[in-house]
Structures are given as structure tokens and as C-alpha cells.
Amino acid sequence: MDKKIGLKDAISIGIGGMVGGGIFAVLGLAVALAKGATPLAFLWAGIIAMLTAYSYAKLSKKYPENGGTVRFIHQQFGTGIFAGGINNLLWVSYIVMLALYASAFGSYATELISLSGSKEIDTRIFQTSILLIALFINYLSVKLVSEIESVAVIIKLFILIAFIGVGFYGLSLHPENLHQLSPENWESPILILSGGMVIFVAYEGFELIANSVSDLKDREKNTEKAYFGAVGFVIVLYILIAIVTVGALPFQQIANAEDYVLAKAAEPTLGQIGFTIITITALISTFSAINATVLGSGRVNYDIAEDDELPKYFCHMFWGKPVGFLITAMLSVALVNLFNLKSISTAGSAGFLLIFCIVNYIGYKKHKELDSKSYVHLLASILCLLAFITLIIQQFSENKVGVLTALGIIVFCFILEIVYKATKPKVV
Template sequence: GFELIANASVDVKNPKKNLPRAFYTSVLFVIGLYILISFVTVGNLSVGDIVAAKDYALAQSARPFLGNGGFILIAIAALFSTSSAINATLYGTARVSYIIAKDGELPKILDRKVWNRPIEGLIITMIITLFIANFFDLSSISVMGSAGFLLIFAAVNAANVKLYKETMSRRWISIFGTMACLVAFMVLLWQRSLSHPSNLILLVVMIGFSFIIEIIYKKITGRIIQPIYKIKNPNK
């Protein structure tokens, strides 16, 4: 979820300086934390125990040296962590819909503020999320979420391959990011095709539905997508 940091750029002091710091710090911290958690889990549980407690393996790993109290403590911490992740995601989603609407790529109603906050996109997202959570199984939701993130990250990196001069970034990083996301996406599709083929059908339907909505909205509004940056020809 580190990409959500960018959605808070309007609320950050000196974003040009502080946003890169936030990105690098969060990524490095999470990498270190995940490695430590893996060591603790593997060090306290056998592979069989981890598989048996796959939904609560971290809490189970605290039981050998902290007892039932440790199990409960980690379980409560997991609830707080989940709540924090949901809060950050909803905040970022509200900001994204507001910004996109401001650019004319979503209905104008979403660029209004309620109580001085762009919450209309948040409310719509909440309703859609509740619908999906109640009518689809968790494996389908996780596949859609993971696949969606990978495709979005690949698209963003691919765009930066072209705009690297304007964004003053290293092109090779974006190329590597694009390829890595696409490879991960293909691996995800392959893995789900072996275990849950029905998830692939749902994924294709959702992606197709997204494109259909975009096409219909474009035809209704007559919107023409304009490039954000005009690339200057160095030969002229």
C-alpha cells in the first residue's frame, strides 16, 4: 500500500522532498519487518504447523514463547493493522476519484467536496466494496485486487518509460518495474488457472467491464484524452 502515499501529496509539506523520503522509508521498513516476521514464524513453527495455521500463522508463532496471551496479543495487533490498512486504502481511494474527476475522467459530481472533504468517491467505493465482499468469495476478491494492482503498476511504469525526462527519473527502473509487474501478473494467472480456474473468468469479466464503462463514458461525455506532457522533439 505504499503507493497510497502519493494520494496524500496535496496534504504534505514540501512534497518534492518529503514524498521520496516517505516512499523509500516505508518500502525499506516493510521489507525489513517482513523478513523479521518470516524468521520468527519459521523459527517457532514447523512447516506443517504453518500450513495448518495459514490464516493465523503469525499469532500461532507467538504461542510457543508467549503462551495464549501472545496469541491473543498478535491477533489484536492484526485487527489494528487491518483497520489501518482499510483506513489508508479508503483515504487514498477518495483522493484518487476526486483527482481523476477534476481531470475530467470521471463524472463531475465526484469532484465536489462534502464537509470540505472529497468523500463522494469514498461512499461509492464503500458501497461497491460491501457488495463485492458479500457476494464474492475471498479468493476471487484477492485475485481481482492483486491482478488490478499489478496491471495498474505496470501501466504507471510503462507511462513513465515515455515520460522519464519530464519526471526526471531513471528510465531503466520503470522498464524493470513494468516487466516485473507483467511477469508477476502472468504467474498469478498461471497459478490461479491450476487451482481456481473460475477466478480467471471473473477477472476477465471485471477487466472487460471496466473497459466497457470507460468506452461508454467517453462516448457520452465526448471526452478526448489529452497528453499531460508534450514531448519536445530534440531534433527541432
């Protein structure tokens, strides 16, 4: 039986990985930082994602086996402390993403359903419950996770494109609202760049394509098309969503509804029914993203342990699946209940920018083997590093907890690897 996937399938995997919970979680944060220049912030983040996709495409074509980022790092750095620390950071960054998606789910769910009368308590109940439900589904059936994701991708793309169409119709009726997008309402360049970096997590999902390249038809011809097609589509989608959102609501209303701003942006044209439709879409999207990320992070965790960069305990089975699934979900529950959305987003973006900086560097070092342009890899690596530094410096003044969390996670991942390598029994 032919198990090969086509170009459209590979592009769908990338789009599904990116347009998950990220846009619903971080759009409000981007507007808070960049104001009228929010579309530029998304473009800036998208340019870095597109350049990094070039490195991923070339590396995926050369090393098409499953494992993606983990395998690329091993190809360059072996299985020492540095490689182990970076791979641990990849796993922990997935945990951060789970917390981000769960936070978005909780924020949108409380706008639809009241359980206790307290939004804070309801949010905690929803964001914790959805992680536990997703964990149960992953243990129940991986096939079910795939089916949920397939249906969710169609629903969320259809409704988001409809949202854009309705939004532009609303702007055509009230063209004066476009004033909010004019340069006089832009924040300073450093805040625009920082806004793009805080929301960079909304793009990171394209790396999931790496896990499917081994099954891609006409791999030589289609690998780059899959990456560039997915990232290019999502850049345009995000910029249009940002234009509609900034044009639909005054900045103060966006700030007041920061955690569920996409639903609020549907209200001016469609009223309460628009708010409800987008809220339900957000719940479906974040739920499917949580499901897929529990699966992906559990597998990454297992791969890292198999490569002897984490204790073999993580390869143990619990209820027929790696115990890493359970550990990942429990750590996400802790994270989402200890930190706010902005801190989680900063930590997630910082982790992936550093990982992508290193993957781009690997592309640069291996450009002859990859038959690729060294300057593209180098430019992408430098931009990721500069973006990481910009994010840390700018956020430190107003979001110390997020920055310290991000830096703490990075240091912890390397300390974990150093301790593990120092204490594991020596093979005689």
C-alpha cells in the same frame, strides 16, 4: 503556518500504507504457495515494489501535485479512454483492498469473539460491520481518521517488532524448527514467484507517499529517500515476519490457520496471551487500514469524476462528503461477502501490478524530463508485466474464480469508461 512535512513523516506515511491489513491478510496465502521459501517470496515482491518506487519517486518529484497515480497517467495519456480505464482500475483496486482488509478483520475477530456460534456467520457480521463503521467515521471526521492511523502505526509497528524479537528468541530455543526454511521445503520456482505476486498487495501502500510530496521539505533531496526508506524498511520487516512464522509452526498448522496465521505463530512462545495480543493488533491494523483506504479511495473516485472519466454524479456531496465514499464502501461490502480471501488477494495484486507496470512505463517514456535512468523504469515495467502474467497463469489452475474476477474487473473498468465516454452529452 508551515504545513510542510519532514522526511520521517513521509516515510511513516509509506510504512503506514504498506503495513496495514495486508500482512495480516496474506501471510497464510504466501506460506501455502511457497512453503519454506516464503521469505524469498516476500523478497521477490519487495524487489518489484522497490523498482516501482524509483518510478514513483521520480514522477512525484516532477509532478508533486496531489493525485499521485491519477496525475501521472494523465501526464502521459491525457484523459482519453485508456487513461480513464486505468484510473477506474485504480479506484476498483482500492475497493478490492478494502474487501481484503475487511476479510482479515473478520477472520481475526472471530478467533477472539463468538457471536452466533458459527464462524462463517460471525466472519460475515464482523467484516460487514467494520466497513460500515469506517464509512461512518469518514463521514464524521477526516481528522479522526488521521488520528486513528497515527496511533495505529505506532501500535502495530511496536508489536510486530516485538513479535519478531520473541519469535527469534523462540527459534534460538528450538533451532531445529529452522529446518522448515531449508531448500528441501521450498516449493518450485513458479510457486515461489506466484506466492510473491499473490501477496504483492501487502506492498502497494507506498504509492500514498505521492499524495504528500507537494508538502515535503527539501523535496529534491528527500523524495527518493522517503520512498526507498519506507519500502526498504517494510521488505526487511516482512522477511523477518515470514522467517519467524515459518519457523514457529508446522506447515499443516499454518494451513489450518491460514486466515489468522500471524496470531497462531505467536502461540508457541507466548501461549494464549501471545495469540490474543497479535489478534488485537491485527484488528487495530486492519481497522486503521480500512479507515485510511475509505478516505483515499473516496478522494481518488472524486478526482477521476472531476477529470470527467466518471459521471459527475460521483462529485456530488452526501452528508458533507463525496458520494463516492458511500459507493466505494458498499461495493466493498458486496465484494467481501461474495468472494473468498484468496480470490480477493489475487484480484487486488493483479490490478496493482498492471497499474504499476503502466506507471513504470510512463517513467521510461519520460526519463529525460525526469533526469532518471531509463533502464530502471523499463526493467520495473517488464517485471510488473511478467509478474502479472505469472500470477494469472499459475492461479488459473487452482483459483479460477480469483483469476476470472481479476480479469473481469480489468475489462469492466475499460467498458465502464467506453460506455461513459460514448453516452455523455457532447459539449457544444
